[in-house]
Amino acid sequence: MSEVDIFKALADPTRRAVFERLADGEKNATELREGFSLSQPAMSQHLAVLRSAGLVAEQKSGRHVHYRVNPDGLAQLHQWLHRYRAFWPQRVDELKQLLREMDQ
Amino acid sequence: MSEVDIFKALADPTRRAVFERLADGEKNATELREGFSLSQPAMSQHLAVLRSAGLVAEQKSGRHVHYRVNPDGLAQLHQWLHRYRAFWPQRVDELKQLLREMDQ
DNA sequence: CCGATACATAAGCATAGACTTATGTTAGTC
DNA sequence: GACTAACATAAGTCTATGCTTATGTATCGG
Numbered sequence A, B: 001m002s003e004v005d006i007f008k009a010l011a012d013p014t015r016r017a018v019f020e021r022l023a024d025g026e027k028n029a030t031e032l033r034e035g036f037s038l039s040q041p042a043m044s045q046h047l048a049v050l051r052s053a054g055l056v057a058e059q060k061s062g063r064h065v066h067y068r069v070n071p072d073g074l075a076q077l078h079q080w081l082h083r084y085r086a087f088w089p090q091r092v093d094e095l096k097q098l099l100r101e102m103d104q
Numbered sequence C: 001c002c003g004a005t006a007c008a009t010a011a012g013c014a015t016a017g018a019c020t021t022a023t024g025t026t027a028g029t030c
Numbered sequence D: 001g002a003c004t005a006a007c008a009t010a011a012g013t014c015t016a017t018g019c020t021t022a023t024g025t026a027t028c029g030g
Helices: A003-011 A013-024 A029-033 A040-052 A071-082 A089-103 B003-011 B013-024 B029-033 B040-052 B071-082 B089-103
Strands: A056-061 A064-069 B056-061 B064-069
Touching: A003 A013, A003 A040, A003 A071, A003 B003, A003 B013, A013 A029, A013 A040, A013 A064, A013 B003, A029 A040, A029 A064, A040 A056, A071 B071, B003 B013, B003 B040, B003 B071, B013 B029, B013 B040, B013 B064, B029 B040, B029 B064, B040 B056
Parallel strands: none
Antiparallel strands: A056 A064, B056 B064
């Protein structure tokens, strides 16, 4: 997993939509396809990209494979963004709000 | 400028390196090429991508064009990441440190 | 154990993207 | 006003990538 992989993985709109779905809760590959007009292999390939980027994790259960958000990828992305914190001072208030939420 | 544009722009290692350079300080297109083995048009095209993604801003000055980091792009990226804050609680301490730095 | 289900993998194709050389345009220099 | 420097844009090429169909491999139900 590297920054390159993460940005490349999220550059594709379909993969971002898949990731968004997983943020709502764990789902298997078939459930993830609902609503998308995508072949099964296409989804499988997208999931492989997200997985190798460290953005999602898989867990096999019988013949199903459950996917969920892997915090590692987001943490990596956050760390990258953090390097440029000097350029977004206008977001301090939002961050403070975030911390208040997290402290609860 | 959209999320797609931002992730696509940052997916390319060269463009991320260019962006990183600009974070050190404003530079023109010729200065940015130093150290890279890239043709002038290639750099120009990369800058166009970063610009249309809202990640850099340009300012013409004579026959030079000065580029600098545009906070809007980073803000957009930060906002996207913020939607998934539930998945990175382990970074609370880093964020608190960040806010302490920013408050100074 | 046999068909169906839930995937992954392989191979082929068509478009997108990163690069090149060539050229255009505007601003400084003499 | 020619010449050069600092860019942008155009056109062509080659590779990466996202998709498809076809196939392989477990697992579950009857």
